[in-house]
Amino acid sequence: MSNLTDSPAWQALSAHQSAIGKLTMRGMFQADPSRFDKFTLQLDGLLLDYSKNLITEETIGLLLNLAGQSKLDDWTARMFDGELINTSEHRAVLHTALRAPRETAIHTGGKDVVPDVHRVLDHMRRYTEAVRNGSLRGHTGKQLRDVVNIGIGGSALGPLMVCEALRPYGSSQLNARFVSNVDATDLVETLKHLDPETTLFIVSSKTFTTQETLANAHSARDWLIKHLGAEEAVAKHFAAVSTNLDATSKFGINPDHVFEFWDWVGGRYSLWSAIGLPIALYIGMDNFEQLLGGAHTMDRHFREMPPERNMPIILGMLGVWYANFFGAGSHAILPYDQYLQHFPAYLQQLEMESNGKRVDRDGKEVDYATQTIIWGEPGTNGQHSFYQLIHQGTRLVPADFLAPINSHNPTGEHHQMLLSNCFAQTEALMLGKNGEEVRAELSAQGHDGAALEALLPYKVFPGNHPTSTLLFDKLDPHTLGMLVALYEHKVFVQGVVWNINSFDQWGVEFGKQLAGKLLPELQARQRVSSHDASTNGLINHYLAH
Ligand code: F6P
Numbered sequence: 270m271s272n273l274t275d276s277p278a279w280q281a282l283s284a285h286q287s288a289i290g291k292l293t294m295r296g297m298f299q300a301d302p303s304r305f306d307k308f309t310l311q312l313d314g315l316l317l318d319y320s321k322n323l324i325t326e327e328t329i330g331l332l333l334n335l336a337g338q339s340k341l342d343d344w345t346a347r348m349f350d351g352e353l354i355n356t357s358e359h360r361a362v363l364h365t366a367l368r369a370p371r372e373t374a375i376h377t378g379g380k381d382v383v384p385d386v387h388r389v390l391d392h393m394r395r396y397t398e399a400v401r402n403g404s405l406r407g408h409t410g411k412q413l414r415d416v417v418n419i420g421i422g423g424s425a426l427g428p429l430m431v432c433e434a435l436r437p438y439g440s441s442q443l444n445a446r447f448v449s450n451v452d453a454t455d456l457v458e459t460l461k462h463l464d465p466e467t468t469l470f471i472v473s474s475k476t477f478t479t480q481e482t483l484a485n486a487h488s489a490r491d492w493l494i495k496h497l498g499a500e501e502a503v504a505k506h507f508a509a510v511s512t513n514l515d516a517t518s519k520f521g522i523n524p525d526h527v528f529e530f531w532d533w534v535g536g537r538y539s540l541w542s543a544i545g546l547p548i549a550l551y552i553g554m555d556n557f558e559q560l561l562g563g564a565h566t567m568d569r570h571f572r573e574m575p576p577e578r579n580m581p582i583i584l585g586m587l588g589v590w591y592a593n594f595f596g597a598g599s600h601a602i603l604p605y606d607q608y609l610q611h612f613p614a615y616l617q618q619l620e621m622e623s624n625g626k627r628v629d630r631d632g633k634e635v636d637y638a639t640q641t642i643i644w645g646e647p648g649t650n651g652q653h654s655f656y657q658l659i660h661q662g663t664r665l666v667p668a669d670f671l672a673p674i675n676s677h678n679p680t681g682e683h684h685q686m687l688l689s690n691c692f693a694q695t696e697a698l699m700l701g702k703n704g705e706e707v708r709a710e711l712s713a714q715g716h717d718g719a720a721l722e723a724l725l726p727y728k729v730f731p732g733n734h735p736t737s738t739l740l741f742d743k744l745d746p747h748t749l750g751m752l753v754a755l756y757e758h759k760v761f762v763q764g765v766v767w768n769i770n771s772f773d774q775w776g777v778e779f780g781k782q783l784a785g786k787l788l789p790e791l792q793a794r795q796r797v798s799s800h801d802a803s804t805n806g807l808i809n810h811y812l813a814h
């Protein structure tokens with residue numbers, strides 16, 4: 270038993286879980302008409318309804334005791350104050366400084382980082398306005414029309430998700446495209462439709478050593494030079510975003526088009542930094558600053574609100590409740606907003622690369638579950654794909670539903686149909702449909718006798734499946750900023766409770782290491798025997814064909 274699973278707060282939750290197991294949400298709603306009012310929070314047009322969860326007020330109290338026992342408020346202060354809480358890399362964790370207003374001061378390593386943050390934001394504004402108004406043009410004098418971000422993981426997923434989510438705010442004169450995969454198909458299929466004279470590449474890489482990004486950047490450079498016939502074209506058609514300014518200059522990028530960020534910005538927390546350059550080019554710097562403002566609003570909410578009124582703490586502790594006391598293996602993100610189609614994939618890295626760990630801050634293997642598997646697709650599409658499992662499968666799949674009250678594209682009854690599905694799904698998942706209700710329904714449809722009895726078990730819905738719903742006025746930059754920061758802080762809360770460092774990612778190194786050894790073997794085209802039989806077999810089969 271670890272300190273955590275042996276702790277009073279944990280033991281109390283274990284005991285409480287069996288008590289809760291005897292209740293149903295259907296019963297809890299029937300017993301308490303004010304359940305919605307009790308279990309909703311609101312901030313700046315964002316409503317979190319967490320009443321359709323397997324909780325009572327006692328549950329929330331016990332979960333918040335666990336958060337308190339984990340010294341969440343101390344850890345939160347340490348993060349915001351720039352302490353080196355990313356202990357295995359000896360770094361601060363200050364993505365919150367990226368959206369801090371100009372007049373604030375945030376120190377780490379004896380330096381106030383806010384002036385640097387705003388120096389880079391001012392540089393981003395100058396650059397993006399020049400590209401968007403055409404004063405900064407390509408090598409042949411044409412206006413730049415297609416931005417191609419070359420980056421992967423945190424250097425792509427955030428900007429990609431935000432550009433898609435905020436398409437209504439995007440420029441009609443400029444497209445944002447994203448190339449990540451070292452599979453040349455990603456680059457080739459993107460460049461196929463582009464005119465080199467009007468294409469701007471942004472090479473985004475915190476380390477500027479990532480194999481995929483450098484391979485794509487060099488191939489894009491070759492493509493540009495081949496089509497424009499001049500090496501000096503690179504200076505006008507490439508920008509770079511990195512912490513590694515030596516590497517960006519070695520690549521030959523005009524220093525005026527290099528945007529720095531810092532080691533206290535984690536890759537998966539970096540869209541607020543210059544990694545957000547493609548966002549700012551696409552939606553404009555004013556909207557980008559609205560995005561930052563939304564995140565700052567959520568930062569203040571997270572710091573200032575008491576735990577029981579605190580969205581990230583509530584969401585985070587609900588996740589702990591299901592992962593650690595109900596054995597949930599996954600958590601679904603189901604946005605009823607097509608503009609959020611990339612939001613589940615973005616949260617996969619944010620959550621799973623942050624908390625997908627098995628060793629705690631003291632270097633000990635944990636004896637409890639940590640991060641669940643994050644997955645999801647927009648509604649209503651998911652209803653025609655995997656909702657069967659969520660409704661009638663054998664696994665508990667807690668889910669977050671997200672939906673805008675107002676659509677950017679009001680068209681006939683579409684939005685009301687979308688929302689009716691969103692609300693109906695969480696109602697159905699909570700209520701279920703028992704045997705009596707199914708029997709009544711089937712007999713009303715004319716079924717009877719053996720035929721009815723035969724069909725009945727397949728039409729029963731156990732219900733009591735937990736969901737939370739986030740409703741917001743409109744998916745605008747401020748709201749998106751709040752939503753993303755909400756999940757960033759939810760992840761932080763869970764990492765604190767699980768006593769893990771959410772900000773390193775050693776788990777990505779081993780695969781890269783072995784790939785580095787394997788690549789020359791494929792290039793040498795000699796049969797191999799140095800690996801296990803499967804790896805040898807695969808390599809030799811490849812070489813033979
Ligand atoms: O997946 C590993 C990782 O280091 C991520 O944490 C990071 O976002 C991504 O690779 C890209 O790294 P870089 O921005 O340094 O190219």
